[in-house]
Amino acid sequence: MTTIGVLALQGDVREHLRTLTGLAVEAVPVRRPAELDDVDALVLPGGESTTMANLAEAFGLLEPLRDRIAGGLPVLGTCAGMILLADRIIDGAAVPGGQRTLGGLDVTVRRNAFGRQVDSFEDDLDVAGVAGPVHAVFIRAPWVEQAGPDVEVLARVARGPAADRIVAVRQGHLLATSFHPEVSGDGRIHRLLLDLVSGA
Numbered sequence: 130m131t132t133i134g135v136l137a138l139q140g141d142v143r144e145h146l147r148t149l150t151g152l153a154v155e156a157v158p159v160r161r162p163a164e165l166d167d168v169d170a171l172v173l174p175g176g177e178s179t180t181m182a183n184l185a186e187a188f189g190l191l192e193p194l195r196d197r198i199a200g201g202l203p204v205l206g207t208c209a210g211m212i213l214l215a216d217r218i219i220d221g222a223a224v225p226g227g228q229r230t231l232g233g234l235d236v237t238v239r240r241n242a243f244g245r246q247v248d249s250f251e252d253d254l255d256v257a258g259v260a261g262p263v264h265a266v267f268i269r270a271p272w273v274e275q276a277g278p279d280v281e282v283l284a285r286v287a288r289g290p291a292a293d294r295i296v297a298v299r300q301g302h303l304l305a306t307s308f309h310p311e312v313s314g315d316g317r318i319h320r321l322l323l324d325l326v327s328g329a
């Protein structure tokens with residue numbers, strides 16, 4: 130059986146585990162390097178990207194995560210998870226040396242991009258590879274400000290002041306969304322991750 134891990138240091142871990150379980154895969158929390166070794170794919174959940182990076186370091190996961198990502202592990206990063214996957218961050222946390230990421234995805238993300246007035250909003254998106262609209266919930270979300278040549282844009286905001294902003298991307302085995310696919314009970318974005326495992 131396919132085993133999908135959810136990085137379980139901080140953030141909305143339980144909702145991802147529940148969504149994955151609904152897709153008939155084994156879904157396991159990952160907190161230690163040994164647990165990371167056993168997964169066929171990984172979800173980096175939403176939460177707070179600086180906290181998650183600090184905890185990953187404290188748990189000895191930063192380098193193992195970077196190694197597995199570089200080795201081709203399929204990963205879905207949602208919201209803070211998108212920030213962790215990004216190679217470059219605009220408006221990252223003001224820490225010496227700049228906010229750390231795991232990297233791998235050739236994008237520049239703007240953190241908290243939708244601004245204070247629009248802390249969170251919802252939209253129905255067309256997502257490449259998914260049939261029918263996807264109801265997307267954005268919570269202090271980043272967007273993709275710039276994407277490298279190998280990055281496929283899967284979705285853009287449909288309406289409002291942020292219309293056309295890039296909010297879902299894929300580069301090879303890495304998927305990222307600005308929104309939270311785990312809150313709506315819709316497993317279709319997670320299904321894209323499973324397709325990467327099976328090579329579909």
Ligand code: GLN
Binds near residue numbers: 175176177178212
């Ligand atoms: N703003 C958060 C961060 O910078 C992300 C928010 C989220 O994951 N819902 O990490």
